[in-house]
Amino acid sequence: MTQQFRVPLLDLKGQYDSIAEEVRAAVEEVLESQQFILGPKVESLEAAVADYCDCGYAVGVSSGSDALLIALMTAEIGPGCGVITTPFTFFSTAGAVTRVGARPFFVDIDPVTFNLDPRKVQTFIETECRFSREQGLIHRQTGALVRAIIPVHLYGQCADMDPILAVAAEYGLLTIEDAAQAIGALYPSTETGAEKHAGTMGDYGCFSFFPTKNLGGFGDAGMVTTADSQLAETLRVLRVHGSKPKYYHQLIGGNFRLDALQAAVLLVKLRYLDAWVARRRQNAFYYDSLFQGSRLSHDGLVTPPHAVWESVSSRTSSKLETVTPGISSDKLTSDGRKSTSQRHVYNQYVIRAKNRDELRLYLAEQGIGTEIYYPLPLHRQECFASLDYKQGVFPESEKAAAETLALPIYPELQSAQLEYVVEKIKAFYAARA
Numbered sequence: 001m002t003q004q005f006r007v008p009l010l011d012l013k014g015q016y017d018s019i020a021e022e023v024r025a026a027v028e029e030v031l032e033s034q035q036f037i038l039g040p041k042v043e044s045l046e047a048a049v050a051d052y053c054d055c056g057y058a059v060g061v062s063s064g065s066d067a068l069l070i071a072l073m074t075a076e077i078g079p080g081c082g083v084i085t086t087p088f089t090f091f092s093t094a095g096a097v098t099r100v101g102a103r104p105f106f107v108d109i110d111p112v113t114f115n116l117d118p119r120k121v122q123t124f125i126e127t128e129c130r131f132s133r134e135q136g137l138i139h140r141q142t143g144a145l146v147r148a149i150i151p152v153h154l155y156g157q158c159a160d161m162d163p164i165l166a167v168a169a170e171y172g173l174l175t176i177e178d179a180a181q182a183i184g185a186l187y188p189s190t191e192t193g194a195e196k197h198a199g200t201m202g203d204y205g206c207f208s209f210f211p212t213k214n215l216g217g218f219g220d221a222g223m224v225t226t227a228d229s230q231l232a233e234t235l236r237v238l239r240v241h242g243s244k245p246k247y248y249h250q251l252i253g254g255n256f257r258l259d260a261l262q263a264a265v266l267l268v269k270l271r272y273l274d275a276w277v278a279r280r281r282q283n284a285f286y287y288d289s290l291f292q293g294s295r296l297s298h299d300g301l302v303t304p305p306h307a308v309w310e311s312v313s314s315r316t317s318s319k320l321e322t323v324t325p326g327i328s329s330d331k332l333t334s335d336g337r338k339s340t341s342q343r344h345v346y347n348q349y350v351i352r353a354k355n356r357d358e359l360r361l362y363l364a365e366q367g368i369g370t371e372i373y374y375p376l377p378l379h380r381q382e383c384f385a386s387l388d389y390k391q392g393v394f395p396e397s398e399k400a401a402a403e404t405l406a407l408p409i410y411p412e413l414q415s416a417q418l419e420y421v422v423e424k425i426k427a428f429y430a431a432r433a
Helices: 012-033 040-053 064-074 092-099 118-128 161-171 229-238 260-270 273-294 356-365 382-387 395-403 415-430
Strands: 057-061 081-085 103-106 129-132 136-139 145-150 174-178 186-188 195-197 204-208 222-226 349-353 404-407
Touching (some): 040 057, 040 222, 040 260, 057 064, 064 174, 103 382, 118 129, 118 161, 145 161, 161 174, 349 356, 356 404, 356 415, 395 404
Antiparallel strands (some): 129 136, 136 145
16 A cells, blocks of 8 residues: 555544534524523533433533532542542643642553553552541641542543442542543443443543543533532532522532533534444454554554453454444444443554654654653653652553554544554554564
8 A cells, every 4th residue: 555645633524524414503503592601401411411321410511621620629629638540641630639729649550551550559558548437548648638539531441440449438538530531431340240331430420522532522511420419419509600599609619611502512412422432443443453463563563452341242353334424322222222332432542652752753754643642641740740759650651651652543534544554553663673
């Protein structure tokens, strides 16, 4: 294959073209109503997301970052408190903790999933904290009361939640799931024997609808899920500056309101989410087969992502068919039920690669878009220097930051484009053999 393709990291135009008429009609409805903040469209989206995720309540907010922030505020986590989380994630995970005045305590990742390693969480608690039923979990060095764990379902795959939830229960910690990249992802709980949606296993689930997400709006938007009606009501009050009724303030909240225009767009796109995710998964499986066929992974040059919770029978390596637009989530199974086939939803398809930075430059020259999620772990960011974490303290996070590379995975990609990406990766390594 000698022809050069243009394979951008993400191309939202094709997705929009397939639903443009529906989106325009939904936006026009909002324009005619002149109801732009909260209101019926937001309520409808909240109900639809709660139903999709099979959880009690969903509260629309202004962004995924604000979803984390308002969850922490609802939990009354602030100065003097600590939160356990991962250093290998987008900034807002730890940024929200710091913004409420609490301290993030970083724990290293599992090298296979890139998610918070529950064994290392247990080790952190046993070696750096003391626990009593009266006081709770206290970090010995700082004296902070450790109140919560924020696992991140990175790249679209759930963290290992059973042991995380077990640790949380043992030490009286809240669990706030950062599911910004993982709407639709499932985790097969061995404790309950049921598949649980990302964002529904802890006390709070926080979602982002940033345009690049699998379910993306036309701007910033987010959602918080919970099974507790009282927590949901507190979230609703805090998102409008803590007022209820209007102009009477029980709490100090913020402006975390969701725009009706975003809700209208997301309501349209939610109907297509399962079909888009199914296509992302097909793309991922085809990438996997191409890498295996090329011996890149056998030779240790490229390590494709591992879908830990994936059943072998649900995977396919066949060539891809053309995307069929307009397939809603209730039409993906023969009996009309919602699809529950998703495990890893591949918000990103992230490989480990030798000579990653050189490979990325080469692929850019070949017209292939890539991204590094994330080039510098949070414990090495300048703004967290006061936390006094040293280079090398979280080796898996630092190794992932140096080796990982996201390849194009969006639903509208065609087989020839995926083949071109892998062919060029092969060519890069062949030239250096």
